[in-house]
């Protein structure tokens with residue numbers, strides 16, 4: 001399910017974002033102490049300590065000791081600001097959030113869930129654009145013809161007995177989560193929806209699987225169902 005190389009890169013990016021964010025508060029601490037007459041060495045040390053504190057918080061989050069995703073949010077928004085001046089390839093901050101979240105979720109696999117506590121949430125863009133069946137309200141009306149991954153996903157849902165829903169967007173996904181009240185979400189989406197959704201549904205444990213854009217964004221997308229099955233096998237009792 002998890003590509004270790006990708007995770008290492010995501011970890012580096014996460015700490016870089018956090019480091020860049022912490023420069024501003026460190027500078028404020030340094031200047032305030034300097035103006036207050038604490039002297040250069042002490043003020044500088046306090047600035048460095050501020051940066052270290054952010055890194056330690058990030059490390060604790062990464063290791064699953066600190067549960068709140070504040071460091072992830074700070075790193076994400078800092079990287080997003082940098083991305084606006086084309087510092088990284090497209091969707092790098094979003095993919096970092098998904099990878100870091102999955103790493104954290106993986107550290108919780110000792111916790112097992114019953115199928116009733118699990119929600120498989122997928123986007124409507126997985127459905128083949130020529131299919132006329134309306135799935136949003138009743139995914140089971142899919143005829144499992146094989147033209148899109150929905151049929152295969154439904155088979156996985158039947159096998160694991162988890163809840164299954166198709167979201168038409170961020171608002172719809174939020175309302176499905178509120179109605180279902182899951183303890184674990186295995187979500188498929190694009191980097192933007194997945195990263196924002198993951199940050200949104202905290203503290204529910206979420207495993208994110210990125211959809212594949214074989215025909216461009218939001219159109220006849222695809223998903224590697226093996227990743228999804230692997231996540232369910234790890235967490236289901």
Ligand code: SF4
Nearest residue numbers: 131142143145148151
């Ligand atoms: S698998 Fe289901 S949703 Fe996809 S095209 Fe076939 S009938 Fe429609």
